[in-house]
Amino acid sequence: MTPKQKALNINPGLAWQAVSGRHFIMDGENSIASGWTAQKAWENAYRKLAFSRFKTGDLVVMEGCLEASHYAGKVWKCRSDSYEAHSGDYAVFLEGIAGYFCCDYLRPATSEEKQSYRKDGAI
Incomplete structure (x- = not known):
């Protein structure tokens, strides 16, 4: 699976947006990750989501x-x-x-x- 597929598996509501050469992964109106390429933005989004996905006791x-x-x-x-x-x-x-x-x-x-x-x- 690609970082994009993994991120969307965690949060199906994510969307990609490019502004002035920078790539953003959006959750509604909030940017959760960015990068200079779409691939890097999805990698950063996956890392952020995966790191906080489960907590002790879940x-x-x-x-x-x-x-x-x-x-x-x-x-x-x-x-x-x-x-x-x-x-x-x-x-x-x-x-x-x-x-x-x-x-x-x-x-x-x-x-x-x-x-x-x-x-x-x-x-």
Whole structure:
């Protein structure tokens, strides 16, 4: 996936705009990132969004990876904030998983999934 696709996966409402040779990634009327090329602007937007995507205590669900089929429907609790791993990927630590997990394969849990997680006594 390109930085543009990754950024739009996090926030589908983003838009690109060029003004006087500078490229901006907009969230509504607010600029969230810029660069001298559209590619650099999308890279900067993705970095900003990915870094702050998940916080300790957030509930997430795996998707789009091999583990997702094994843990279908399981809600996980983040035990760290998103951070940039040595590989360059953005990752979090999840309760019950030994290593870090790539944020590209996680999504926030829906309200129904959160209720189910709490109902099962996990929180």
